[in-house]
Each structure stands twice: as structure tokens, then as C-alpha cells.
Amino acid sequence: xxxFDFNDDSVVVIIGSGAGGGTLANELxxxxxxxxxxxxxxxxxxxxxxxxxxKSFLQLAWLDPRTTxxxxxxxxxxxxxxxxxxxxxxxSTSHWAGASLRFQPHEFKARTTxxxxxxxxLLDWPLTLKELEPYYTRAESKMGVTxxxxxxxxxxxxxxxxxxxxxxxxxxxxxxxxxxxINSRPRDGRGSCLQIGFCFQGCKxxxxxxxxxxxxxxxEATGKLDLRPESHVVKIEHNDxxxxxxxxxxxxxxxxxxxxxxxxxxxGNSIETPRLLLLSASSKYPDGLAxxxxxxxxxxxxxxxxxxYAVFKDEVNMYRGTTMAGIISDEAGNNTKRGFxxxxxxxxxxxxxxxxxxxxxxxxxxxxxxxxxxxxxRMAGMWLVGEDMPRESNRITLNAAVKDKWGNAVPxxxxxxxxxxxRMRDHAFGQGExxxxxxxxxxxxxxxxxxxxxxxxxxxxxxxxRDGVCNKWGQTHxxxxxxxxxxxxxxxxxxxxxxxxxxxxxIRQAEYIATQMKQRTI
Amino acid sequence: MKVIAIIGAAPTSSACTEESGEVxxxxxxxxxREFLQGSxxxxxxxxxxxxxATLAPSRSWAVELRTLSAAEGETLMQMGRVLxxxxxxxxxxxxxxxxxxxxxxxxxADTLKQLRDGVAxxxxxAGGSFxxxxxxxxxxxxxxxxxxxxxSTVRGKCITSLYDNDMSxxxxxxxxxxxxxxxxxxxxxxDLKWLPDPPAAAxxxxxx
Numbered sequence: 001x002x003x004f005d006f007n008d009d010s011v012v013v014i015i016g017s018g019a020g021g022g023t024l025a026n027e028l029x030x031x032x033x034x035x036x037x038x039x040x041x042x043x044x045x046x047x048x049x050x051x052x053x054x055k056s057f058l059q060l061a062w063l064d065p066r067t068t069x070x071x072x073x074x075x076x077x078x079x080x081x082x083x084x085x086x087x088x089x090x091x092s093t094s095h096w097a098g099a100s101l102r103f104q105p106h107e108f109k110a111r112t113t114x115x116x117x118x119x120x121x122l123l124d125w126p127l128t129l130k131e132l133e134p135y136y137t138r139a140e141s142k143m144g145v146t147x148x149x150x151x152x153x154x155x156x157x158x159x160x161x162x163x164x165x166x167x168x169x170x171x172x173x174x175x176x177x178x179x180x181x182i183n184s185r186p187r188d189g190r191g192s193c194l195q196i197g198f199c200f201q202g203c204k205x206x207x208x209x210x211x212x213x214x215x216x217x218x219x220e221a222t223g224k225l226d227l228r229p230e231s232h233v234v235k236i237e238h239n240d241x242x243x244x245x246x247x248x249x250x251x252x253x254x255x256x257x258x259x260x261x262x263x264x265x266x267x268g269n270s271i272e273t274p275r276l277l278l279l280s281a282s283s284k285y286p287d288g289l290a291x292x293x294x295x296x297x298x299x300x301x302x303x304x305x306x307x308x309y310a311v312f313k314d315e316v317n318m319y320r321g322t323t324m325a326g327i328i329s330d331e332a333g334n335n336t337k338r339g340f341x342x343x344x345x346x347x348x349x350x351x352x353x354x355x356x357x358x359x360x361x362x363x364x365x366x367x368x369x370x371x372x373x374x375x376x377x378r379m380a381g382m383w384l385v386g387e388d389m390p391r392e393s394n395r396i397t398l399n400a401a402v403k404d405k406w407g408n409a410v411p412x413x414x415x416x417x418x419x420x421x422x423r424m425r426d427h428a429f430g431q432g433e434x435x436x437x438x439x440x441x442x443x444x445x446x447x448x449x450x451x452x453x454x455x456x457x458x459x460x461x462x463x464x465x466r467d468g469v470c471n472k473w474g475q476t477h478x479x480x481x482x483x484x485x486x487x488x489x490x491x492x493x494x495x496x497x498x499x500x501x502x503x504x505x506x507i508r509q510a511e512y513i514a515t516q517m518k519q520r521t522i
Numbered sequence: 523m524k525v526i527a528i529i530g531a532a533p534t535s536s537a538c539t540e541e542s543g544e545v546x547x548x549x550x551x552x553x554x555r556e557f558l559q560g561s562x563x564x565x566x567x568x569x570x571x572x573x574x575a576t577l578a579p580s581r582s583w584a585v586e587l588r589t590l591s592a593a594e595g596e597t598l599m600q601m602g603r604v605l606x607x608x609x610x611x612x613x614x615x616x617x618x619x620x621x622x623x624x625x626x627x628x629x630x631a632d633t634l635k636q637l638r639d640g641v642a643x644x645x646x647x648a649g650g651s652f653x654x655x656x657x658x659x660x661x662x663x664x665x666x667x668x669x670x671x672x673x674s675t676v677r678g679k680c681i682t683s684l685y686d687n688d689m690s691x692x693x694x695x696x697x698x699x700x701x702x703x704x705x706x707x708x709x710x711x712x713d714l715k716w717l718p719d720p721p722a723a724a725x726x727x728x729x730x
Contacts, residue, residue, distance in 0.1 A: 051699035054686055156725030157706075158714040164724055165717040176724040185729045192729055194705030204701045314716045319696060321711035326725070353696035357685035365605045365677055366661075373685070374608060377695040439717065 004036055004226045006259050011036045011226070012513065013247055013261035015233045015276065018091020019502040020486035021267030022211025023142075025227075026219040027510030033517065034224050036259055037216075038249055040232040040268075041088035044212070049094075049202030053354045056201035060094055062087040065410045066271065067399050072415040073448045077362035082413035083302075084451040085269050089229050090212025092269065092453070093499065094202045097324035098180040098209070099347060100145040101496035102136050105129040106334055107387070110492040113334060114341040119418055120389040121299050125491040126463040126472040132504055139504040143181035143209040144188055152184045153177045154193060157321030159348045162312070162380040166439035167328050170431075174329040178347070181209035181499075182322065188214065195321035197350065231257070234406055236264055236280040236289055236482070244289075244482045250406055263513065263522050267485040267506075270300065270455035274396045274488060275411040277459065290476035290484075293466050296459055297396035300413065301493040302452035304342075304386040304421045307349055308432030309360060310441035311375040318350040318380050325350075331386075331431060332495045340423040343495045344386025346432060351381070359450055372445060380436060384428035385454070387495045389418040396458050454498055459488035473512040474505060481522045485509060562592030564599070564620060566613045573692055574612055585617040587624040589634060593653075595620035597641045598676065600653045604664045606680050611693055619683040623676065633675070640672030 004011050012028055014021045017039040025037045041060075050056050061084060068075040068082045075082075086092045106113040108125040116122070140148040147153050156164065156177045167175040182203075183192045193207040206213050219225040230252035237258075238244050246260040266273045274297035278288035288296050325348045332343040351359060353376055361369060372379070394416065398409035417425075433444040462468025465477035474489050476482045485506060487498050494501075516522040564585045568575040575581050587595050599616040627634040644652035647663040655663070667673045684690060691698050700706055707730060712719075719725070 051701050054682065152729070153726045155712060155728040156720055157711045160725060161712065161714050161717050161720060164720040175720075177726070184726070193707070194701075195707040195711040196700050196705035197711075198700065205705065314714075316714060317695075317710065320700075320706040320709070352698075353691060353694055354682070354686040357681050363677075365680075367607050370607050373606070373694060374610070 001220055002223060002226050004034055006257065008034070009246070009260035010034060010262050011260075012263050012265065013038065013259055014265045014267060014485065015247065016040075016091060016267035016269065016272070016486060017089050017211055017216065017227070018086070018267060018269065018486065019093050019211060019499045020506050021265065022090060022093065022215045023503045023506035024265055024267065024485050024510055025225060026211075026215040027507055028513065029219040029222040029224040031510065031514040032224065033514060035219070035226065036261070037225060037227045038231040038233055038247070038259070039089050039091075039227065039229050041086065041229065043089040043229045044094065044202060046202070046204045046206055046213070049204050051196070051198045051201060051204070053201065053352045056198070060086045060088045060202065064404055065402060067402055067410060067412045068414070069412055070394070070415040072417060073362075074451055075415070077448075078451045081451045083271060083455050084453050085455060088212075089216065089227070090210045093210035094212055095200050096453075096499055097199050097322075098182045099324050099327070099497040100140065100143060100179050100181045100500040101345070103129060103494045103496055103501055104333065107492065107494035110342075110387075117341065117389065117420065119391060120420075121392050122390060123460070123462060123467055123491050126461050132508070135504045135508045136500070138507055139500055142214070142507070143500070143503060144183055145500070146178070146180045146182065146184050148179065151187070154180055154182060154184045154322065154325070157195060157318070157325045158316050159318035159321070159350055159380050160326035162316055162439050163326050163328065163346075163348050163382060163435060166435035166437070169438035170434055172328050172330045172435075175326065177325060178327040180322070180324070183207040190214070193322065197319050197321050197323065199323040232406070233268075233276060234279065234408055236266070236276060238282065238284070238289070238479070240284070242284060242479060244479055262517070263481040263483065265483040265485040265513075269486055270458045270488040271396055271411050271413060273484060273486055274458040275398065278398050279408055290459070290469050290478045290482055292478050293468060295462075295467065295469050298392055298394070299390040299457040299460050300394040300396055300415065300455070301388050301390055301457040301490070302415065302449070303454040303456075303493055304344060304384070304388045304424045304428070305449040305452075305454070306384050306425050306429055307381060307447035308384070308429060308436060308444055309372070309379055309381040309447060310433070310436035310444040311372060312378050312380065312439070312441055315377050316380045317377055318348075319352055323350050324348055324383075328435070331428070338427055340420045340427065342387030342420070342424065344384055344424060344428050345495055345497075346428070346435070347383050347385060349381045349383035360445065360447055362448065380439075382432055382435070384425070384432060385495065385497065386424050386428060387493050388421045390457055390460075390492060391416070391418060454487075454493070456487045456490040456493050456498060459484040460491045461489050462491065474509045475512070483509065483513065562587035562590055562595045564592060564595050564617045566617065568612055568614060572612060574614070574689055577692065583614045583617070585621045587620065589628040590620070590624045590637065594638065594641050595624065596653045597644060598623055598637070600660060601644065601664060601676055602680055602684065604657070604660045605677050606684055608693075611684070612689060615684055615687065615689050615693070618687060619676075619680055622679055622683045626679070636672050636675060640676070643667070643672070
């Protein structure tokens with residue numbers, strides 16, 4: 001791996017090596033660009049991943065201090081942990097379950113479709129599904145998504161059997177083992193799924209796609225990637241003309257380093273990305289970089305989420321095999337007869353014993369709670385994920401009262417559910433319970449949202465500069481050579497898990513950046 | 523057969539400075555009696571026929587506390603049983619709760635005070651001994667302090683102490699790590715028989 005000089009201002013600096021940053025790095029390297037990829041976390045591997053929920057959490061999760069506020073229950077139960085995302089080479093692709101769904105056409109036109117809903121900042125994306133289709137296709141091939149490109153679907157585990165039985169009884173028509181970025185056959189130099197059941201803890205077989213195991217090695221092979229783990233960017237710098245000139249970061253030894261750049265692409269996930277732009281405020285940009293609209297950090301979305309767990313008379317042993325073993329998509333469309341706009345997916349989920357105790361009912365105790373734990377092997381579970389409403393007040397801000405170990409203000413995540421979110425969640429809980437009751441459940445439980453694993457929208461795309469932070473290429477409106485390259489770009493959240501769309505946007509953004517560099521406009 | 527002489531061989535290791543084989547009496551800070559004094563030891567026996575009893579090398583167990591007393595440890599164990607009542611979960615696991623709280627008490631004077639005061643308050647509410655009060659009374663007392671810092675400390679610790687250890691895994695039927703056994707692809711990941719198998723379109727056969 002090359003080491004580009006700190007003063008080499010011909011490199012593209014990418015901050016964050018997850019779905020966005022890792023993919024962007026590989027795509028740019030393939031096109032011959034020199035890339036310095038700065039990742040705050042350390043580099044793990046299938047050898048170092050552990051099949052142990054708490055140990056893995058400490059190994060992979062972003063644990064730098066954060067604060068929370070707002071009426072969401074996460075602020076009460078997990079006040080210091082608004083999100084369960086990663087600080088590791090590969091970012092949250094090390095941890096994700098692999099669900100790879102395309103957005104629906106109307107979801108790019110959320111404002112036009114849903115209307116002007118009070119208390120939201122709904123906005124149409126500045127691009128359409130049609131424009132993204134060729135990139136979605138490439139992303140699905142890159143990631144090896146099952147049920148695309150001739151790749152067979154995965155076999156369903158016991159947890160899926162329960163979901164499918166209930167779904168069928170209820171009359172649901174779209175229930176199968178999903179479109180998953182997990183090899184059902186050996187492919188792309190990686191083995192096929194062994195149904196290990198620790199997807200969230202890093203895939204030890206390599207069957208699950210991640211930028212760590214798929215994109216970064218390919219980028220390294222080009223000889224154009226300078227990956228620097230344990231490099232935590234603390235500031236993005238610019239010149240008098242307002243163009244970004246490089247970044248300052250803390251290296252593994254804690255020493256301050258400065259790397260010059262031709263362009264900077266920020267992919268720190270939706271909490272750190274806006275935080276970094278805000279921390280980079282200067283006399284020229286007193287409100288932070290790319291923030292003339294005031295939208296940096298705003299419109300934070302975490303998807304409507306919740307889970308339903310159910311206990312049955314007989315054993316399920318849902319922990320055996322893939323965490324997200326199947327899906328019901330019947331509720332994903334926009335059907336306002338249900339009393340809300342937007343839709344949701346129903347996806348199986350399993351937690352091990354330790355995490356079930358922590359997340360089934362945070363704060364819960366007593367014989368009712370203990371009864372569920374006693375029946376752990378007779379439990380099935382699903383996660384509900386749907387479109388939540390963007391709101392101006394749901395936002396990331398700098399908390400001046402709390403500093404991280406570098407002396408920088410930590411991010412505060414403020415969130416209040418919109419009425420639409422609450423109605424959707426209620427409906428989804430009801431339907432989840434109905435599925436399990438139809439399959440013979442003795443008792444069900446409505447589990448509240450976990451610390452957010454989907455974090456979106458805080459530097460959103462917009463057609464007009466006043467409504468967002470970046471354009472249809474993820475290029476910030478204010479600064480030509482500063483890009484947003486992660487889920488912060490999402491104008492709205494859709495009902496679908498975001499990773500496929502993040503990878504898709506990164507493939508497309510790489511093309512744009514390469515073209516701009518060739519034309520010398522960047 | 524080659525014979526390697528041991529008797530009479532002179533020690534060549536430079537780390538061994540003793541002229542004779544005698545171990546000198548060292549001035550250790552604690553004798554065994556001093557160690558046990560001022561701290562607690564929780565002991566118990568795994569129930570005959572329990573799944574743990576078949577796996578453990580011995581049915582007796584002991585947990586040493588370094589800061590809290592045995593009585594305080596017992597009380598915290600009992601509080602754990604009220605918070606998370608599992609008839610089938612051995613005392614040995616609730617003793618881990620006491621052990622983990624004891625470790626925290628050893629690291630922080632504030633935590634030690636909170637636990638000591640909390641335990642004392644439980645005993646006071648029980649009119650003497652919380653540990654000896656009937657279960658219904660214990661539940662009433664614990665309910666009354668819900669939301670207090672002491673309650674939160676103990677309840678929060680239960681989540682890891684009671685559910686993240688091998689004994690609990692065995693008790694609740696969670697096998698833990700699976701990679702080292704080759705995952706579940708050949709170990710029953712789809713062995714559920716009390717519901718119909720989904721059709722192939724929904725759940726294709728595995729490639730193996």
C-alpha cells in the first residue's frame with residue numbers, strides 16, 4: 001500500500017471507510033485516482049471478529065461520547081448511545097445484516113406524493129429512480145445481492161419459517177428470504193453463508209459483503225489506495241477562496257497530522273459528517289462548512305423502527321442462522337387508507353441471550369420480563385423498518401458542554417417522533433403481532449426502537465441550495481470540491497434499508513468526481 | 523533408551539537464585555486469614571439434576587467479595603432475584619451479580635456508598651433483613667425504590683451479570699459462539715417441524 005505525502009494535494013481524501021466511503025474509495029482507485037482513506041477505527045478481519053455480542057460491541061461500535069435530547073425513548077433508555085453504528089475499517093458494513101432493497105419510485109418524490117405535511121420538511125430528491133437504475137444494477141452485482149444477477153435466494157431458517165407461516169395465513173403475498181448481500185453460493189472470492197448467526201458481529205465466513213472484505217482489498221490491489229486506520233479527522237480546512245484544501249486528523253498515536261487534498265469526501269455516517277462540517281467553522285464559514293442553508297445537521301432521520309418478539313409453545317431457536325432471514329414487503333407501499341403516508345418493511349431479526357436482555361424492553365424487570373427470557377428458545381422475532389418524516393428540529397448539533405478526548409464538542413442527537421411515525425409504528429406493531437398470532441404465538445411483545453442503526457439525511461440533497469446541503473451528485477452547494485458521500489445525503493428515508501442506495505450513490509458519485517477532475521473543474 | 527540425568531544436575535537457569543531448593547518466606551501483604559476478614563464469601567451448591575450440575579467439575583461454588591460483606595452480597599443477590607426472577611437460574615449466577623457490583627464498589631467510593639446505603643435501606647424497609655423477608659414483601663420494597671439511583675445501578679448490572687455468562691447460556695438454551703462449530707448450516711438452522719416448510723420460491727434450498 002502506498003503512502004501519499006502529506007503535502008500531496010492531488011489526492012482525494014475520503015473520511016470514513018463504510019458503505020459510502022469504502023465504495024467511493026474503490027471506485028475512484030479503479031479510475032486511477034489517488035485516494036487517502038482516513039478511518040477513525042482500527043482494522044479488524046474475519047479472524048478478529050468475535051461471536052460474542054458484548055465483546056463485539058466493544059470491538060466495533062462507535063463509543064466516542066454523544067448526547068441525546070428530545071422525546072424519543074432512546075434519549076431516556078440509552079442517553080449516551082443514540083446510534084449503534086461502527087468505528088472500524090468497513091464502517092457499519094461490518095455490522096449490518098445485509099438487506100439490500102431498492103427505493104420505490106415514489107420515494108424519490110416524497111413531497112409530491114405525500115403532500116405538504118405539517119411539522120415535516122418533506123422534499124423531493126433532485127434525482128429519480130430511473131437515473132439511479134443502472135447504478136443500482138451495478139451495486140447489486142458488486143455486493144452479490146441474492147435474487148439479482150442470477151444469484152439464488154438464501155435458504156430460510158426457523159425464524160423465517162415462523163414469519164412465513166404467519167404471513168401466509170394473514171394473506172401477505174410478498175414474503176421470502178429477501179434480497180441479501182450475503183453469498184448463497186461462493187462468489188467474488190468469498191465463501192457462501194454458513195448460517196453462523198452472528199451477522200451483526202462481523203461475518204467470519206466472508207459471505208456477507210462489506211467494504212472491509214470486498215471494496216478495500218480491490219482498491220488496495222490498484223496500488224492507488226492509502227488507507228490509514230485509527231486516523232480521526234477533526235477538521236476540514238479551506239483557503240481564502242473558500243475551496244477545501246485538506247484535513248487535520250489525529251493519528252493512532254494521537255498526534256495531529258495535516259493531509260492536503262484536491263477534494264474531500266465526507267462519509268462519517270450521519271452524525272459525524274455534519275458534526276465535522278460544524279466543527280470546521282471558520283471566520284469565512286462561521287456556521288460551519290457548506291451550511292449557508294442552515295441545513296447541516298438538520299432533517300435527521302432514523303427510520304420508523306420497532307420490533308415484535310413472540311413466544312411459541314414449541315422451540316424456534318431463532319438464533320440459528322442469518323439474523324435477517326426473511327422479509328414481508330406487502331406493507332412497504334404508500335397506502336394512506338392505513339392512516340399514514342409512507343410504508344414499512346417487516347424483516348426477521350434475532351438477538352442472542354445477552355442482547356435480548358438488554359433490548360427486549362429497556363428498563364424492564366420483574367416476572368413478566370423474566371418470562372420472556374425463560375422462553376428464549378421458543379421466541380421468533382422481526383424488525384419493522386419504515387419511512388420516518390424529516391423534521392427541521394430533528395437534528396445533530398454541537399454540544400458545547402461536553403467535549404471528546406480531543407477537546408472537540410460532541411454531537412447531540414435531538415429527535416421527536418412525528419405523528420405519522422407514531423401511527424405507522426402502531427400499525428406495524430399490530431401487523432407484526434398478527435403475523436405471529438396467526439403462526440400460533442402464545443404471547444407477543446412490542447419492543448421499542450433500538451439505538452439507531454439507520455441514520456440519514458443530515459446533509460441532504462436538494463435541487464435548491466436553500467433546502468439542503470448538496471446537489472444530486474452529493475457535491476455540496478457551497479463548496480465545489482467538498483462532497484457528502486454517505487447516508488447523510490438522503491433527502492428522505494424511504495422504507496428500505498439504506499446501504500444499497502448508499503453504495504449506488506457512491507458508484508455514481510465516483511463517476512462524477514472522476515469526470516470533474518478530468519475536466520479540471522475540481 | 524536415552525537416560526537424561528536429573529539428580530545432581532546443576533541448575534543452569536540464571537533466573538533461579540536460590541542456593542537451596544527452599545522457598546524463602548516472603549513478607550506478603552495479606553495472610554489467608556487477613557484476606558478473608560473484612561470481605562465476604564458467598565457459597566452455594568448447584569441443584570442436583572440441574573443442567574449446570576452435569577457440566578460443572580464440582581457442585582459447590584464460591585464467590586469472593588473484596589469490599590462488600592457476605593451479608594451485603596446476599597442482599598444484592600436477593601434483590602437480583604426480585605428484579606429478574608428465574609426459578610431455574612442457579613444462585614451461582616445471582617452471586618455473579620454480587621461479584622460484579624462488588625468489583626464496581628472496589629473501584630469507586632461513590633458506588634460503594636450507594637450500594638451500602640441501598641442495602642441498608644432495603645433491610646430497614648424489611649424491618650430487619652431484606653434477604654429473609656418473604657418474596658411478596660421483597661417485591662413491594664423493590665417496587666417502592668424503582669427509579670432511584672441504587673435501583674438503577676443494580677438493575678443495570680443485572681443485564682450483563684445475569685445474562686452474559688456460560689451458566690446462563692446453558693440454563694436458557696443459548697449456545698453462544700457458533701463459528702467454531704461451523705455455523706448452523708449443518709446443525710439445525712431449519713429443523714423446525716411444527717410449521718410447514720415454505721415453498722422453494724420463498725426459501726430456496728441451500729447450495730450444500
